[in-house]
Amino acid sequence: MNALFSQFDLWSAFWMTIKLTVIGAIGSLILGTLVAVLRLSPVRMLRAAGTAYVTVFRNTPLTLIVFACSLVLWQTLGITLANDHSRDFFTVNNFRLALVALIVYHASFVCEALRSGVNTIPLGQAEAARSIGLTFTQSLREVVLPQAFRGAVTPLGNTLIALTKNTTVVMTIGVAELAYQLARINEFRSDLLNLAFAVMAMLFVILTVPVGIFLNTFSKRLAVKR
Amino acid sequence: MTNRSVPLSTPAADAVAAATGEPLIVLTGVNKHFGDLHVLRDIDLTVAKGEVVVVLGPSGSGKSTLCRAINRLETYESGSITIDGMPLPEEGAALARLRADVGMVFQAFNLFAHKTILQNVTLGPIKVRGRSKAQAEKRAIELLTRVGVEQQAHKYPAQLSGGQQQRVAIARSLAMEPKAMLFDEPTSALDPEMINEVLDVMGQLAQEGMTMIVVTHEMGFARRAADRVIFMSDGQVLEQAPPEEFFNHPTTERAKDFLGKILTH
Numbered sequence: 001m002n003a004l005f006s007q008f009d010l011w012s013a014f015w016m017t018i019k020l021t022v023i024g025a026i027g028s029l030i031l032g033t034l035v036a037v038l039r040l041s042p043v044r045m046l047r048a049a050g051t052a053y054v055t056v057f058r059n060t061p062l063t064l065i066v067f068a069c070s071l072v073l074w075q076t077l078g079i080t081l082a083n084d085h086s087r088d089f090f091t092v093n094n095f096r097l098a099l100v101a102l103i104v105y106h107a108s109f110v111c112e113a114l115r116s117g118v119n120t121i122p123l124g125q126a127e128a129a130r131s132i133g134l135t136f137t138q139s140l141r142e143v144v145l146p147q148a149f150r151g152a153v154t155p156l157g158n159t160l161i162a163l164t165k166n167t168t169v170v171m172t173i174g175v176a177e178l179a180y181q182l183a184r185i186n187e188f189r190s191d192l193l194n195l196a197f198a199v200m201a202m203l204f205v206i207l208t209v210p211v212g213i214f215l216n217t218f219s220k221r222l223a224v225k226r
Numbered sequence: 227m228t229n230r231s232v233p234l235s236t237p238a239a240d241a242v243a244a245a246t247g248e249p250l251i252v253l254t255g256v257n258k259h260f261g262d263l264h265v266l267r268d269i270d271l272t273v274a275k276g277e278v279v280v281v282l283g284p285s286g287s288g289k290s291t292l293c294r295a296i297n298r299l300e301t302y303e304s305g306s307i308t309i310d311g312m313p314l315p316e317e318g319a320a321l322a323r324l325r326a327d328v329g330m331v332f333q334a335f336n337l338f339a340h341k342t343i344l345q346n347v348t349l350g351p352i353k354v355r356g357r358s359k360a361q362a363e364k365r366a367i368e369l370l371t372r373v374g375v376e377q378q379a380h381k382y383p384a385q386l387s388g389g390q391q392q393r394v395a396i397a398r399s400l401a402m403e404p405k406a407m408l409f410d411e412p413t414s415a416l417d418p419e420m421i422n423e424v425l426d427v428m429g430q431l432a433q434e435g436m437t438m439i440v441v442t443h444e445m446g447f448a449r450r451a452a453d454r455v456i457f458m459s460d461g462q463v464l465e466q467a468p469p470e471e472f473f474n475h476p477t478t479e480r481a482k483d484f485l486g487k488i489l490t491h
Contacts, residue, residue, distance in 0.1 A: 131299065
């Protein structure tokens with residue numbers, strides 16, 4: 001156990017997983033909400049754009065999106081997300097590209113979770129909002145989305161937990177999170193592999209189980225009584 | 227203005243008095259289909275300022291659709307609807323402004339389920355009319371007091387009875403200071419003992435001179451509060467008359483049949 005932690009920087013790997021999860025969650029929540037607004041809008045072109053987004057990103061394997069961010073965005077198109085001259089350019093650039101991939105991928109699931117939340121709201125709520133003179137955006141912001149989020153807590157939670165575990169995919173572009181360290185352990189200290197697996201599993205359980213329990217209580221408390 | 231403080235004033239006089247008012251809501255040749263179903267057929271209707279029009283008719287006759295079309299919650303294919311001389315805009319901010327001027331009370335109340343009673347009533351004034359929170363809340367409490375639910379101001383809609391919810395819905399519409407109010411079967415979802423508390427509030431409004439279009443099955447309310455009764459069937463306006471005249475001397479067979487079924491049970 002000591003050898004594992006002293007030879008491999010598991011704590012910073014764990015911290016990296018947490019950062020990917022938290023920033024990825026916030027980013028995909030924001031982007032997913034925007035896409036959901038597109039899909040709910042009365043304008044046909046915007047709806048089509050939202051649908052296209054979800055179709056493309058929900059149906060593309062995450063690994064492919066992660067690679068595309070690295071190979072296409074950065075290496076081919078030369079888009080960098082960090083200062084080229086800084087010493088930790090590769091670390092920061094890969095970390096940010098990984099976030100982009102996680103966010104665009106999970107945003108499509110957030111969008112669909114929110115739309116399922118919108119479907120739990122009786123049509124009359126939006127009609128009442130319009131009847132007192134709220135505009136489309138106002139009625140979304142004041143009436144529809146707040147209730148949609150409450151109705152969508154459970155599917156949003158699923159997406160959050162999936163996101164936590166999906167962060168392991170970004171090791172493929174060299175982001176030093178937990179799975180990346182696991183691969184290194186496998187390479188350099190395969191005698192510790194069984195222990196390493198157990199420790200990794202524990203660390204993920206520590207992240208995901210409390211989230212699940214919290215979301216359960218949260219969704220009960222927030223549920224809109226009708 | 228019609229004098230409605232004397233409930234049994236002669237209906238003919240009422241109708242005349244109301245008819246002299248300026249027209250507020252004018253529908254001309256309005257047509258609408260739901261697929262093959264022709265729900266509104268060439269509807270012509272003029273409602274004067276301060277007039278109370280009750281729309282009666284069997285279910286499926288298009289009366290709810292008519293009511294909703296005036297607020298453009300339903301689109302229509304041809305014809306025109308003007309409110310206070312302004313044609314109904316098709317969409318966007320102009321439509322939102324117009325809707326703010328026309329209150330709507332729904333069969334299913336449709337109070338915002340995630341907001342308190344007070345927030346339900348202040349949302350429109352704050353967001354649409356740009357009132358301050360304090361101003362809006364002061365006015366909201368006045369209105370809630372008027373409809374008798376000020377005790378419930380900090381509860382959520384689901385904690386109120388149906389009758390209380392519907393009275394809040396009326397207060398929510400009134401908070402926008404509308405030029406006219408539309409009621410789409412406001413008592414149809416209520417337990418019998420709660421119907422009167424809502425009708426009382428509506429009767430009061432009528433007496434105060436609010437322009438109202440009321441779709442209802444409450445014949446008592448129609449007799450008491452209406453200046454004019456409109457009878458619809460199969461998407462058409464078949465009869466228009468002051469209530470006493472309509473109830474005592476319906477002219478069409480369809481109306482006689484309808485009244486026979488309703489009034490004898």
